[in-house]
Amino acid sequence: MKRAVHGALLALLCAAGSLAAGREATPTLAVCLGCHGASGNSLLANVPSLGGQPSPYLVIQLYLFREKLRSSPVMYEATKALSDADLQQFADNLATLPAPAFPSAPPEDRARVERARTVAAKHRCGACHQPDFYGHDNIPRLAGQREDYLALSLRAYKSNLRPGYDASMAEVLAPVTDADIADLAYFLARLH
Amino acid sequence: MVIRISRYSRVVVLAAMLLGAACAIAQTPPPNPALVGRPDTDEARMLAPIAPPPLPTPADKLPLNLLKAPKGFTVEVYMAGVPNAREMCVGERGTVFVGSRLIGKVHAIVNRDGKRQVKVIASGLHRPNGVACHDGTLYIAELSRITRIEKIEDNLDTPPPPTLVYDDLPKDEAHGWKFIAVGPDGKLYVPVGQPCNNCLPPPTHGQIRRMNLDGSAVEVVARGVRNTVGFDWNPVTKELYFTDNGRDWLSEDIPEDELNRLTKVGEHFGAPYCYQGNIADADFGWGHSCSEFTPPVALMGPHAAALGMRFYTGTMFPAEYHNAIFVARHGSWNRTKKFGGDIVVVKLKDDGSVRSVEPFITGFLKQDNTYAGRPVDVSFLKDGSMLISDDYNGAIYRVSYAGGRGAAQ
Numbered sequence: 001m002k003r004a005v006h007g008a009l010l011a012l013l014c015a016a017g018s019l020a021a022g023r024e025a026t027p028t029l030a031v032c033l034g035c036h037g038a039s040g041n042s043l044l045a046n047v048p049s050l051g052g053q054p055s056p057y058l059v060i061q062l063y064l065f066r067e068k069l070r071s072s073p074v075m076y077e078a079t080k081a082l083s084d085a086d087l088q089q090f091a092d093n094l095a096t097l098p099a100p101a102f103p104s105a106p107p108e109d110r111a112r113v114e115r116a117r118t119v120a121a122k123h124r125c126g127a128c129h130q131p132d133f134y135g136h137d138n139i140p141r142l143a144g145q146r147e148d149y150l151a152l153s154l155r156a157y158k159s160n161l162r163p164g165y166d167a168s169m170a171e172v173l174a175p176v177t178d179a180d181i182a183d184l185a186y187f188l189a190r191l192h
Numbered sequence: 193m194v195i196r197i198s199r200y201s202r203v204v205v206l207a208a209m210l211l212g213a214a215c216a217i218a219q220t221p222p223p224n225p226a227l228v229g230r231p232d233t234d235e236a237r238m239l240a241p242i243a244p245p246p247l248p249t250p251a252d253k254l255p256l257n258l259l260k261a262p263k264g265f266t267v268e269v270y271m272a273g274v275p276n277a278r279e280m281c282v283g284e285r286g287t288v289f290v291g292s293r294l295i296g297k298v299h300a301i302v303n304r305d306g307k308r309q310v311k312v313i314a315s316g317l318h319r320p321n322g323v324a325c326h327d328g329t330l331y332i333a334e335l336s337r338i339t340r341i342e343k344i345e346d347n348l349d350t351p352p353p354p355t356l357v358y359d360d361l362p363k364d365e366a367h368g369w370k371f372i373a374v375g376p377d378g379k380l381y382v383p384v385g386q387p388c389n390n391c392l393p394p395p396t397h398g399q400i401r402r403m404n405l406d407g408s409a410v411e412v413v414a415r416g417v418r419n420t421v422g423f424d425w426n427p428v429t430k431e432l433y434f435t436d437n438g439r440d441w442l443s444e445d446i447p448e449d450e451l452n453r454l455t456k457v458g459e460h461f462g463a464p465y466c467y468q469g470n471i472a473d474a475d476f477g478w479g480h481s482c483s484e485f486t487p488p489v490a491l492m493g494p495h496a497a498a499l500g501m502r503f504y505t506g507t508m509f510p511a512e513y514h515n516a517i518f519v520a521r522h523g524s525w526n527r528t529k530k531f532g533g534d535i536v537v538v539k540l541k542d543d544g545s546v547r548s549v550e551p552f553i554t555g556f557l558k559q560d561n562t563y564a565g566r567p568v569d570v571s572f573l574k575d576g577s578m579l580i581s582d583d584y585n586g587a588i589y590r591v592s593y594a595g596g597r598g599a600a601q
């Protein structure tokens with residue numbers, strides 16, 4: 001809990017920096033990478049790694065933040081002054097970050113991985129996210145994402161706290177249990 | 193996204209039908225409705241609904257040069273920068289109101305001193321796909337509530353927040369977004385789609401309701417409606433015609449979307465027991481015959497996503513289009529070789545049956561099996577010209593006819 005609070009505080013500081021930078025001429029990645037990780041790997045609790053994410057997905061998320069359709073005070077502050085063209089440029093630039101190069105997590109619990117694989121197959125996660133969970137176009141990469149952020153996002157989709165762009169995730173997660181979500185996050189964070 | 197075209201489509205179709213039935217029975221509870229019944233073949237695995245981008249395409253990048261119209265007609269950009277443009281309605285003073293499905297806003301295209309500009313009329317709404325203009329009031333359909341703003345064209349600069357008309361509606365996301373319209377009977381028509389690709393819907397779903405403009409006296413007028421996203425009334429007979437989208441994953445080529453005609457209140461149009469009037473459904477058709485249900489008056493193409501439709505009562509277009517129906521076909525996702533992505537014109541006989549379905553504006557679907565744009569709705573300006581909304585590019589196009597008379601205006 002304490003770590004999460006620290007993470008949120010740090011993120012807020014980062015966003016304040018990015019807001020100031022956003023008013024300057026050309027948007028640069030530095031304002032994002034302070035929180036999301038210079039190498040595409042986020043080191044902050046509940047802050048997603050952006051490496052390997054497709055540009056169409058990133059631009060949708062930036063748009064949702066700016067329009068308050070995805071609730072995050074930090075990201076709203078970071079995006080509220082940006083034009084459509086800025087959003088597109090940020091997304092295009094971020095999409096060039098390398099995919100997370102290493103899973104940040106301890107060694108695998110094989111039984112857990114198998115449970116998660118079964119859940120993923122049953123709910124056809126790979127249909128949109130691709131069998132390797134690398135994502136494409138407007139579908140995000142899940143492989144190697146932070147475990148805490150994956151669990152947070154899946155729970156937010158399920159509860160409709162995060163309604164999503166076209167609502168497909170709320171529908172997919174309706175029958176998925178919280179234990180399944182924890183297993184999925186564990187499994188996906190260790191893929192690369 | 194590149195889609196491969198299978199050389200073994202017949203085998204795939206058969207596999208799709210068999211697996212579709214098997215999967216639908218085995219799956220409880222249902223996963224993503226769009227994927228229910230999807231067979232586990234490589235070809236099928238590559239198909240999923242296509243979400244349009246949130247940012248509108250700049251005016252100079254719109255696919256205007258790809259769009260083809262019949263001789264004498266001209267297509268131009270009416271307005272760029274209307275993100276995720278869905279249903280449209282035109283106010284008495286010519287303001288064009290535009291709903292959206294994914295970005296929570298209703299926009300207005302305002303004409304001032306001969307210049308058009310886009311304004312946000314309402315924001316932070318939940319999937320406000322539907323708009324209807326009636327007697328100076330703008331009606332807005334969100335996923336599970338209908339609201340309105342009175343005297344909207346007097347308040348375009350500082351519109352008041354919409355006030356509630358009706359919210360006794362399900363909250364299902366699947367097929368929950370709504371097209372709405374006010375009929376010649378002065379009532380507001382509101383559809384409730386099936387909350388799934390293919391399922392036995394509860395009695396609250398799979399229907400079109402009508403109600404007084406204050407949300408009272410609600411009545412179900414049509415059942416067996418899977419997901420209509422467009423309707424209008426025959427200007428001669430006053431009968432309701434509506435498009436309805438067929439189910440997914442039965443096969444590449446069937447069922448086709450429907451154009452239906454309501455001749456009496458309470459008619460059942462088949463879903464999910466019978467599709468396209470002559471296919472007993474692979475899952476729910478057992479024990480039923482298509483003869484139990486009202487068949488469509490026309491088939492609109494496999495997975496074509498026939499959405500917004502309006503009768504033409506203007507005077508600009510030639511006589512052959514008078515009282516014909518223009519239908520926007522958004523274009524398929526549930527098909528390897530995409531289909532639709534155009535405006536078709538449905539010409540009727542005097543008895544209201546269909547004489548022909550012909551292409552009108554084509555070119556949104558490119559040769560390389562990708563979309564340059566996706567038409568959602570058609571509407572008409574006072575001069576009789578046609579507007580087309582495109583949710584993929586966030587744009588409105590205008591189609592006018594000059595014919596042998598020189599410039600349109």
